[in-house]
Amino acid sequence: MTKAELIDSLVGAAKVEVTKAQTAAVLDALNVIIAQQLKAGADITLPGLGKFAVKESAERTGRNPATGEAIVIAARKSPKFTAAKALKDVVA
Structure with missing residues (x-):
């Protein structure tokens, strides 16, 4: 799924009226917040x-x-994602 497809899906699933631009801004902000928190070690x-x-x-x-x-090979830090049980159950 591309970013544009994700935005379209989010706009369609929203129970309130939001524009694609607003949805894109929220998605971009989420990316920034996640990156900042991971950089800080949280x-x-x-x-x-x-x-x-x-x-x-x-x-x-x-x-x-x-x-x-x-x-x-030097030591390094990398992001890791662990899926929640609810998500794993949906996929299984």
């Missing part, structure tokens, strides 16, 4: 949907596939 829970969190990966040793040389 978790975000969307009831019925799931939880966004930051996952930390430790430094580790890997191999260059072209040369076979051992390389160090």
Whole structure:
């Protein structure tokens, strides 16, 4: 589903009158809020949907596939999404 399709679906599902522009603004604001909270190290829970969190990966040793040389893969943080039970039940 593209962003435009998502906006159309949200406008159609709304019980109140909202424009596509207003819906797009809310969706953009949600993206910004989630990114800011994850950058600060906080978790975000969307009831019925799931939880966004930051996952930390430790430094580790890997191999260059072209040369076979051992390389160090730096530690990093990445976003992780865990689906809520209600969402998992709908999909199953």
